[in-house]
Amino acid sequence: MKFPDRATRFTGLAFLLAVGMAPPVEGSAAESRPAPAWQLKDVDGNTVTSDQFKGKLVVLDFWATWCAPCRAEIPGYNELQKKYGKEGLVVVGVSLDQEGPAVVKKFMAGQRMNYPVVMGDEKIVKAFGGVEGIPTTFLIDRNGVIRHRKLGAMPTADYEAILKPLLKEAARKKEGAGDNP
Numbered sequence: 001m002k003f004p005d006r007a008t009r010f011t012g013l014a015f016l017l018a019v020g021m022a023p024p025v026e027g028s029a030a031e032s033r034p035a036p037a038w039q040l041k042d043v044d045g046n047t048v049t050s051d052q053f054k055g056k057l058v059v060l061d062f063w064a065t066w067c068a069p070c071r072a073e074i075p076g077y078n079e080l081q082k083k084y085g086k087e088g089l090v091v092v093g094v095s096l097d098q099e100g101p102a103v104v105k106k107f108m109a110g111q112r113m114n115y116p117v118v119m120g121d122e123k124i125v126k127a128f129g130g131v132e133g134i135p136t137t138f139l140i141d142r143n144g145v146i147r148h149r150k151l152g153a154m155p156t157a158d159y160e161a162i163l164k165p166l167l168k169e170a171a172r173k174k175e176g177a178g179d180n181p
Helices: 006-021 068-087 101-111 122-127 156-179
Strands: 027-034 039-041 047-049 057-063 089-095 117-119 136-140 145-151
Touching: 039 117, 057 068, 057 156, 068 089, 068 101, 068 156, 101 117, 136 156, 145 156
Parallel strands: 057 089, 089 117
Antiparallel strands: 027 145, 039 047, 057 136, 136 145
16 A cells, blocks of 8 residues: 655645635524615515514525525425414525526425515615525514525524424513503
């Protein structure tokens, strides 16, 4: 068995160190900043604004039909919308497809998506601080504050772990408001 020479071993070690120190491709972070206001068209050409979701817990997902990790998250978003919609959760997809709304609408029907999808543009991408990749998802609380940002796909159970305390927080505030005369 032949062992690599010293230069080859050094080069390999340097490569591994560089890769190990590179920033992660995917990331998840808690945040606390106001979500920007936005106005976009849905796949039917209707105007949709962030104001329509005031008082709701919003899962805002930047995605595209051609993105495999994005497509993999759709059943989970359908599940979240169905399970927590009555508690004030709303999933909103922001499609970054360049092919236009007809392609997205057909895709949505095939996936039986049960939540609204708007057609994203450069303005909304910049407003949210630049979307570095897709999927990128923002969790926005009922007060319009971004509470979490995730670059890359995430299992539905992980979203639920973040969302449940936010749903309970809102329920506690609602109960407390009812106690005041």
